[in-house]
Each structure stands twice: as structure tokens, then as C-alpha cells.
Amino acid sequence: MKGEFELIDAIRERFRAPQGTLGIGDDCAVIPRGDGLVTLVSCDLLVEDVHFRLPQIPASELGWKSAAVNISDVAAMGGTPTAMFLGLSIPEGMDEGWFDSFFDGFKACSERFGTALLGGDTTASQGGLGISVTVLGQCPEGQEIRRDGARPGDLICVTGTLGDSAAGLRLLEEGLQLPQDASLINKHFHPVPRISDGLALRGIASSMMDISDGVASDLRHILKASEAGATVDVSALPLSVELRNCCSRNGWDPVGIALEGGEDYELLFTVGPEKEKDLRVPHTVIGRIDAEKHLEWRGAGRDFLGFRHSI
Ligand code: ADP
Ligand code: MG
Numbered sequence: 213m214k215g216e217f218e219l220i221d222a223i224r225e226r227f228r229a230p231q232g233t234l235g236i237g238d239d240c241a242v243i244p245r246g247d248g249l250v251t252l253v254s255c256d257l258l259v260e261d262v263h264f265r266l267p268q269i270p271a272s273e274l275g276w277k278s279a280a281v282n283i284s285d286v287a288a289m290g291g292t293p294t295a296m297f298l299g300l301s302i303p304e305g306m307d308e309g310w311f312d313s314f315f316d317g318f319k320a321c322s323e324r325f326g327t328a329l330l331g332g333d334t335t336a337s338q339g340g341l342g343i344s345v346t347v348l349g350q351c352p353e354g355q356e357i358r359r360d361g362a363r364p365g366d367l368i369c370v371t372g373t374l375g376d377s378a379a380g381l382r383l384l385e386e387g388l389q390l391p392q393d394a395s396l397i398n399k400h401f402h403p404v405p406r407i408s409d410g411l412a413l414r415g416i417a418s419s420m421m422d423i424s425d426g427v428a429s430d431l432r433h434i435l436k437a438s439e440a441g442a443t444v445d446v447s448a449l450p451l452s453v454e455l456r457n458c459c460s461r462n463g464w465d466p467v468g469i470a471l472e473g474g475e476d477y478e479l480l481f482t483v484g485p486e487k488e489k490d491l492r493v494p495h496t497v498i499g500r501i502d503a504e505k506h507l508e509w510r511g512a513g514r515d516f517l518g519f520r521h522s523i
Contacts, residue, residue: 237437238359239288239421240349250356252349254285260303260340268384271310273401275317278343280403281424283325284477286349287410288422290357293325298332299344306341325407357413357420357481362438364503366418366482369495371409373452374427375466376400378473379459388462395454403477409493413481416490420481426474427498429518434482435507444499446471446511471509471516 220236229235234242240252258278260266269277279296286293298318322329327347362368380400383389389397406422413420419438423430427444435442449470459466482501483491499510509516 234356234358239285240291240356242289242351242356242358244353245350248353249350250353252286252289252291252351252356253346254282254349255344255346256282256285258343258345260342266341269401270317271313272317272320274343275314275319276321276402277317278345279318279321279325279327280405281475281477282345282347283321283327283407284403284405284422284424286347287405287407288357288420288479289349289351290355290410290414290417290420291349291351292411293327293347293349293405293407295330295348296322296327297346298329299342299346300332300334301337301342301344302334303337303339303341325405351414355414357410357417358437359419359421359434360437361417361419362434362440362482362501363418363484364440364501366484366501367488367497368431368442368444368480368482368499368501369491369497370423370427370450370478370480371406371493371495372476372478373450373455374423374476374478375455375470375473376452377403377475377477378426378469379455379464381473381475382464382469383458390461393454393458395452396458400475403475405477406479409479412493413479416487416493417481417483418487420479423476423478423480424474426470426472426476426516426518427480428471428516429474430480432507432518434480435501435505438482438501439505441502441504441506441508442499443502443508443510446509448496448498450496450498467512468516472518474519 224236240254243251283293376399380396
């Protein structure tokens with residue numbers, strides 16, 4: 213079997229979206245409603261031992277994260293989330309108290325972003341726990357921010373800091389976390405979707421997505437969709453003090469973690485130079501879009517690939 217992205221490309225070839233609808237290939241599908249708004253839809257799956265380890269993540273944090281990573285895809289389009297649906301595939305022997313905590317976390321995220329849970333499906337599992345969330349959102353027609361709008365000369369920007377979540381995961385996996393790493397672990401367990409930033413970027417950002425697989429992988433999606441290249445200045449990457457300290461203590465490369473780690477759930481967006489003065493969202497400029505279809509990591513001396521699921 214090929215990789216995740218090759219399979220998605222093959223599915224996309226077979227199932228063309230109807231005229232006027234944006235189908236496979238962006239953070240959300242975009243479906244016109246006929247009243248000047250579009251419906252945004254995204255669906256994400258979290259699978260035990262692929263996306264999380266049950267003994268590692270508190271149930272309430274897994275509940276929060278399951279909702280948050282989906283709502284983040286609506287943020288990535290500049291939309292407002294409106295509703296969620298939850299599918300659970302549950303192995304034998306799971307405890308009811310665990311689900312109480314899971315739903316506390318899920319509800320906290322749902323309430324924080326005004327995104328009600330309106331349905332779902334529940335089945336038994338012969339394997340691990342599976343969690344599927346579908347999120348709906350909305351946006352005025354034509355204002356959704358897609359991956360294909362980056363143009364040569366546009367600045368490449370990110371919100372927040374990069375790599376904290378991936379470092380948090382590595383600390384957990386290797387059993388190395390110290391009290392001073394709490395913010396890294398928290399970023400891994402408790403990502404906060406950038407809904408208000410996404411809204412503020414409507415009419416400003418030329419392209420956007422959320423960072424789920426790491427900038428090295430995710431920027432390539434923007435470049436492919438926009439038929440462009442990019443130069444990224446590795447020295448400009450926003451790295452938190454906690455990440456730097458953790459990396460120097462453990463002998464890890466912070467740049468590799470920031471670019472390849474993933475699960476930041478920050479926004480990666482581009483903005484035309486003429487719009488830069490209107491940019492109110494706190495951000496860091498990490499590079500520039502080029503006409504030539506290449507990807508240069510200036511100052512790094514090596515390539516970065518980012519996370520991808522092999523299937
Ligand atoms: P994201 O990380 O933003 O959730 P993904 O990398 O999971 O995006 O998916 C990329 C695109 O491929 C999305 O438009 C998604 O809807 C689509 N996609 C992924 N898996 C499938 C599938 N099994 N069938 C149809 N579309 C899919
Ligand atoms: Mg996404």
C-alpha cells in the first residue's frame with residue numbers, strides 16, 4: 213500500500229465534487245447553501261495506539277482533543293463551527309467512569325466554541341478504541357480561506373509556537389517529562405483551535421490550513437494546491453523557551469521537531485505584501501512564496517518531511 217496522501221489523491225480522482233462544491237483536498241469541504249453562506253464539513257479519526265495511548269492521556273483530555281482537532285479544521289477555513297457528530301467504536305471492558313471524564317472534556321471544548329454535539333454512532337470494537345468526529349461550520353460564500361490561494365511574493369506566517377506538542381509527545385513516549393515541561397505536555401493534550409484568529413484572517417490571508425502533520429508536510433499541501441514554491445527561513449521559526457530548554461536538556465534538534473513533529477493545531481497562512489499592514493492576528497513570518505516550484509529551508513542544510521501515516 214502507498215502512503216496516506218497517495219490514497220487520498222486516488223480517492224479524489226474517483227469522486228469528483230459537483231460544480232460549485234469544494235470536495236476532497238482542503239481542511240473542510242465547502243458546500244453552498246444558496247443563501248449567501250456555505251456549509252463547511254470536516255471529519256477526523258483518532259485511533260488508539262495510532263493517535264493516542266489510553267494509559268498516557270487522561271480521558272477528559274482525549275475528549276477535549278477529539279473535539280478540538282476537528283474544530284481546528286473549521287478555523288483553518290476562517291469559519292465558525294456550528295455542530296459536531298461523534299462516532300465511537302468501543303473495545304470490551306472499558307469503564308463507565310472513563311467515559312464520564314471523556315465527555316466532560318468533549319463538552320468543555322464543545323461549549324467553549326459553541327459547537328453542539330448533535331448526533332453520532334456507537335459500536336463495539338474488536339480492536340482498540342476509535343473516535344470519529346465530524347464537524348460542521350459556516351462562512352459567508354467566497355470568504356472561506358482555501359489552500360490554493362498562495363501567490364509568489366506572499367509572506368508565509370504561523371500563529372503561536374511550533375513543536376511544543378511534538379516535544380510533549382516525545383517526552384511522554386520516552387518517559388522523560390519534568391515539571392518544567394508541563395506546557396509542552398499541555399499543548400499535546402489540550403490544543404486550542406484558533407477560531408478567532410481564523411475569522412480575523414478572512415479577507416486578509418490568501419491561503420490557510422491548520423498544522424496537523426508539521427509545517428514541513430503541511431506547507432507542501434499549500435504549495436501543491438497553489439502551484440507554487442517557497443523559501444522558509446529556519447532561523448525565524450517561533451520556538452518557545454520551554455521547547456528550547458527541553459531540547460537542549462535532551463539533546464534534541466528543536467528545528468526538526470518544530471517542522472516535522474505535527475499536532476500544533478496552529479494556523480499556517482499566506483498573506484500578500486499589500487495586506488500585511490491589515491494583519492491584526494499575532495503571528496510570525498517564517499518565509500515567502502516563490503514562483504519556482506521548489507522548497508528551500510534556508511539556514512538548515514537539510515530537507516524536512518513532516519509526519520505522514522503509512523498505510
Ligand atoms: P486534515 O489534516 O486537514 O484533516 P487530511 O490530511 O486528513 O486533512 O485530509 C486531506 C483531505 O483529504 C481532506 O479534504 C479530507 O476530507 C480528504 N480525505 C481524507 N481521507 C479521506 C477518505 N477516506 N475519503 C475521502 N476523503 C478523504
Ligand atoms: Mg487541517
